Amino acid sequence: MAEMQQQDGNHKKRGGISSKKLSTRVDLTPMVDLGFLLITFFIFTTTMSEPKVMKLNLPEDSPHTTDVGMNKVLTIIPSGNNKVYYYYGDNPQTMLATDYGAAGLRNIIINKKKEVASSYGDAQQTVVLIKPTDASTYQNLIDVMDEMLINNVTRYMLLNVDDAEKKFAVL
Numbered sequence: 001m002a003e004m005q006q007q008d009g010n011h012k013k014r015g016g017i018s019s020k021k022l023s024t025r026v027d028l029t030p031m032v033d034l035g036f037l038l039i040t041f042f043i044f045t046t047t048m049s050e051p052k053v054m055k056l057n058l059p060e061d062s063p064h065t066t067d068v069g070m071n072k073v074l075t076i077i078p079s080g081n082n083k084v085y086y087y088y089g090d091n092p093q094t095m096l097a098t099d100y101g102a103a104g105l106r107n108i109i110i111n112k113k114k115e116v117a118s119s120y121g122d123a124q125q126t127v128v129l130i131k132p133t134d135a136s137t138y139q140n141l142i143d144v145m146d147e148m149l150i151n152n153v154t155r156y157m158l159l160n161v162d163d164a165e166k167k168f169a170v171l
Contacts, residue, residue: 055149071119073127074112076105077165078144080135085165088112095168100143109151128156131165 070089077085077095084105087095098104109128117123128148132141148156 078136
């Protein structure tokens with residue numbers, strides 16, 4: 001704890017009675033030590049940042065396959081230069097290009113979900129095939145996965161780009 005140090009104040013003065021005056025000095029070294037211990041404790045026990053995790057919906061492990069109607073399928077091909085190619089069904093000849101913005105990819109996914117909902121009564125039956133190219137970056141894939149999460153698409157797959165798709169996309 002703090003220690004009180006006193007000095008004798010018996011200096012003789014001329015005249016009257018002199019009172020004994022003591023000077024006090026508080027040693028704050030232990031308080032500084034305690035402060036540094038607390039700072040060190042809080043630095044070591046604080047987490048700097050939590051890793052961000054994206055939830056993936058994985059299918060059940062089953063030997064049976066599920067057939068999907070081609071009019072429920074949207075294929076998205078992230079490519080270089082922040083371009084996204086997409087087509088509906090199984091015909092890559094109808095491939096179009098867009099960007100990652102809300103007016104681009106998000107609008108396409110919303111329109112496809114509306115189309116599936118009007119035809120089948122449930123927008124959750126929409127299936128999205130994501131086929132990143134070699135020219136796409138990791139951020140491009142994350143942007144597409146974010147759109148799946150934003151638009152509540154639960155049925156999507158990551159696949160490799162086919163040769164037929166490479167012919168029609170400007171990769």
